[in-house]
Amino acid sequence: MKTIPVSTRVNGDSVEFLCAPEETLLDALRNRLGLTGAKEGCGSGDCGACSVLVDGRLVCACLVLAAEAEGAEIATVEGMAEGERLHPLQRHFIDSAALQCGVCTPGILVAAKALLDHNPDPSDEEVRYWLAGNLCRCTGYDKIVRAVQSAAAEMRGA
Amino acid sequence: MQYERPQSTAEAARLLHGATGPARILAGGTDLIVQMNAGVAEPALVVDIKRIAGLRDIVAEDGGFRIGAAVSCAEMGEHAALAAAWPGIVEGANLIGSTQVQGRATMAGNLCNGSPAADSVPGLVAAGATARIVGPEGERDCPVAEIPAGPGKTTLKPGEFVASFFLPGRPARASDAYLRFIPRTEMDIAVASAAVNLVLAEDGSVAEARVALGAVAPTVRLVDAAGAALVGTRLEEDALEALAKACRDACAPIDDKRGTIEFRTKVAGVLARRAALIAYTRAGGRT
Amino acid sequence: MTRQDKITRAFKQVGTRPPRPDGIDKVTGRAMYGADMTAPGMLWGKVLRSPHAHARIRSIDTSAAEALEGVKAVVTGADFTLPEDDFYRDVAVNCMAQDAALYDGHAVAAVAAVSEAVAKAALKLIKVEYEVLPHVIDVDAAMTTGAPVVQPGRAYENVPEGMSENVTSHCEFGHGDLAAGFAKADVIVERSFRTAATHQGYIEPHACLASMGGDGRADLWCCTQGQFHVREVCAEILGMESSQLRVTASEIGGGFGGKTTVFIEPVALALSRKAGRPVKIVMKRDEVFRATGPTVHSSIDVKIGMTRDGRITAGEAHLRYSGGAFPCGTVDMGAQSAFAAYDLDAVRTFGWNAMTNRPKEAAYRAPGAPQAIYAVESVVDELCQKLGLDPLDVRILNAARKGTKSAYGPTFDEIGLLATLEAAKAHPHYTAPLGPNQGRGLSCGFWFNFGGNTCVTMNLAFDGTVTITEGNPDIGGSRASISLMAAEELGIPYDKVRTIVADTASIGHNDITDGSRVTFSVGLAAIEAARDAIAKMCARVAKIWGIDPDAVEWKDGAVHPSGPNAGKFPPMTLAEIAATSPNTGGPIAGHYEVNADGAGVSFGVHLVDVEVDPETGATKVLRYTVFQDAGKAVHPDYVEGQMQGGAVQGIGWALNEEYIYGEDGRLQNPGFLDYRVPVASDLPEIETVILEIPNPGHPYGVRGVGETPIVPPLAAISNAVSRAAGVRLTELPMSPPRILKALSAQG
């Protein structure tokens, strides 16, 4: 099997790796780059636990081939905080108890950030529909929606 | 497996033509990579068409739009002029999977995956859209309605692939709508669906109507009798009931894990009625 | 255990909502879950699974797989020694089939290879010769004499003669004279119900990393609800001594009962033993659905009699559960809990478990109770409708309370059912107006709650901060609750306490995180460990002051002279005592080991409004309120979280979740696409009302809260849908085709 060299940027850092042609971006992030924040919950795009941004677009890393990342800009949960300063979403998720087991949390945070980046003042319904592809089995979503809204309010300076 | 990223449609066609095993086009990958992860698809060649010039563009053409095969459903939703002219097509595309999936999924992939339940296909069929197909013998244009051939099958010949869609220009008093039924509010495959495309006359009556149903037959189905039931009407109750009946009569669904024959048939009629009313209102009609 | 008469303590920290200690790790992606661990020289393991619902395994040829470059070990059933004990043997056989594949997805072989891709390729090279046998999927079919037999000779002595060989156990509970009770009724309703099997649906698939050396010592990292249980079971299956196997529980990505057993862990250990290298196995989602624990599916008959004024005169239920291809005791708990919410003179429940060719049942929040209570609460609701009675008034009239002889035998002590019913009645939700096609439903819920074996060690660092070492994986924020209780008892700030979940070599045995037991029993042990440490601190200070140990007392985080006669000494704080501990006798630690009892039963009531689309049968949940007695809510955020999460799992069960089998006995929906758990846009806000009726069995009055919330949604939603649609629904899930069919049938 021929491996493919890939040059890309992950959370602002240039990285290079070799991958198998059929390897997913999720596997490359987790197994080659040691970025295990994105999780595989389903491998079919139905749970959102592997949500990352590719060139600013929210996608499931399990449904992207690693080879497609050539020349792309990738953002994962590991890049959300600036050093020890958490992103407001991260802080509000902790303060609002918006996580229990936490395995869906990285994907939900990345997805919620993508929402607020283009819609800083979403309605609850918009938050719920935007996050419909991110399954959470612990919280019933209630506290997640509240945490996104309180982070959004803080980010708007409200 | 071999992964290729051609720069032109001609190069893509050459690669497909020269493939020694199963070859697949990669646009959004939201069906292909699912199948690869599950071991259902094991292609020898994957041709990624996203770097081909023009295939990620939506451009005005002859009063209508040309939409590249690698344009994601999310990009369609963000295109204001397209969404205004063809709201039904855009809403169909924006119902596929999650936000994440819409960021990658394409109408071309949705069509070529061959599912009778594909959300973007009834709208294209109701719109009378054509697909530009590139193959070993060059380019040809083909009505979208003629591409599905049954579950998982298309009429595309070996080595052919969809490069773009063309949506025709339309008069002022025209619009479309798409509705599907799913058990949840998101994330499901359509159990039944209906797209309605209307052009209204000056007096507000329906001048032209095309109705397409999804998930109720081996392929998406254009129901001429359903369109005919609306022409000349203002969507009065009897016209809507005639529409629903024509739709029910056109259904030939299956019983499966997602729905029963009885349920799909009944709901197809309900959705067609509701979609017709939405399209009518969008086109400026008043019931 | 000392029973607390009245808990009137004013808490300083318990009941507040500080940030959880694992918060930052979990929001930054740093937290390590089952699949996130790697080891040098690690191999990838993959499991081959039966494509047949039932088949005899004639032979397995692994030679071609073994010959593939990069394959380091292959194991089959022959590599496991079967334990003698039934419980362990069933677990072992479920992990790796012996002579027969008992369900679609049953493991038949496994490989370890240098990469996942090689392991996958190797699986294709294993040749299994199957003799396909007739299968049975449905519980009622399995109970018919002449049905295909899943496993012969597995019936307990309590199964009456002449039943199908699939019936493994029978139970009966209740008291009073049923015939006399029904004779007193003005109306009797008798209904049959069916509930589909559902899956816990945790987002994290099972994953483990095993490393076993030639000396028989092994380390295992895995996502589990109970690392000690994993150790016992794996040691048993692999013929190891428990102490030679160290199990570390990773962060766990959801369990809900489904991670209380093992599936891949013994397989990874066996592969590692054979290959002499660490082996990691991570299940794919379809494997999780096909081969790990769904709930039982059930078929239930309920008969209840009621007087015109709403008094229940008699209740009877027949419960037929199937826990898959092995004997299963879950029906016992269903039969005990069915009528738990009621004060009845005559009640009887009968339960049967029958084997089917489905995966082995695993616990799921309050196992057995949701199905039984759904059926009973549906019939109570129908009686209320028939008699024109308010369903909440009828529940209040018949509610079990202190002194009630419960339907399962014992007499209730302090319980919170009446208080939750009254809170529901007083809540604005109950009287809010409803629109067309809308209906309101309610249901009571119940769970026993357990305590169990628990060890806690508390170490005081010289700087006056405290580490708590406990042994129960944190599945819902328990580290925060335990730190809060310890901080409260010690009188030091919450952020001076760190609670960690230890591996099996670092602390004594702890039972699984199940039965809603952790906040109750680990909390209790942490409080007692703190008291142990306090006693030691008092003794040290008495020595320093040169006075009698009885002459000092602990108050507000410091040792004080107990009275004016003890002498005049400035109080010594925990930090000061810790700092001098090297000089006064060495480090100070507190510990406590117990098999905790007195968990205290739990009741809840749920209220829900739905709207049913009469043309499509679609149900929209409009409003949802949970009322539950928590005893004492230690960290109210996570109590609410349990109530909300459980409610939403129950909503999924009621409306859409189900195991769907084809004629061939294969599972048709082994993925999140067609196994439809609720998504965010399906749901309204889930409002919560916490009641606090202290549990006399816990020093702070805590009751477990985790399981009860999944019980009421099934009937609450069914009752709401039935009222909105004007037709009684009796089968779960109430998928749109089922509702539309019921609507059409009524015309």
Add this chain to the structure above:
Amino acid sequence: MVKVLLWGSLRSATGGQAEVEVDATTFKELLDRLAEDYPGLRPQIERGVSLALDGVIYREAWFTPIGPDNEVVLMPYMTGG
């Protein structure tokens, strides 16, 4: 002597009695006596039983004291999620 209430399906082992009397002062003694006096109960006791003492459920504790005034109910050994 303590009175022990049995659940319905155990009564076949006690000649139909719903309540039996045994001479015991602890949970362990109670289980031993029951198994001796009613051998038909032994398989269930070996599989596991819990004990409800005045409404409080004990799953394993042998030395739990039991007196003649206690309400003693035998229950199947239970597990949770």
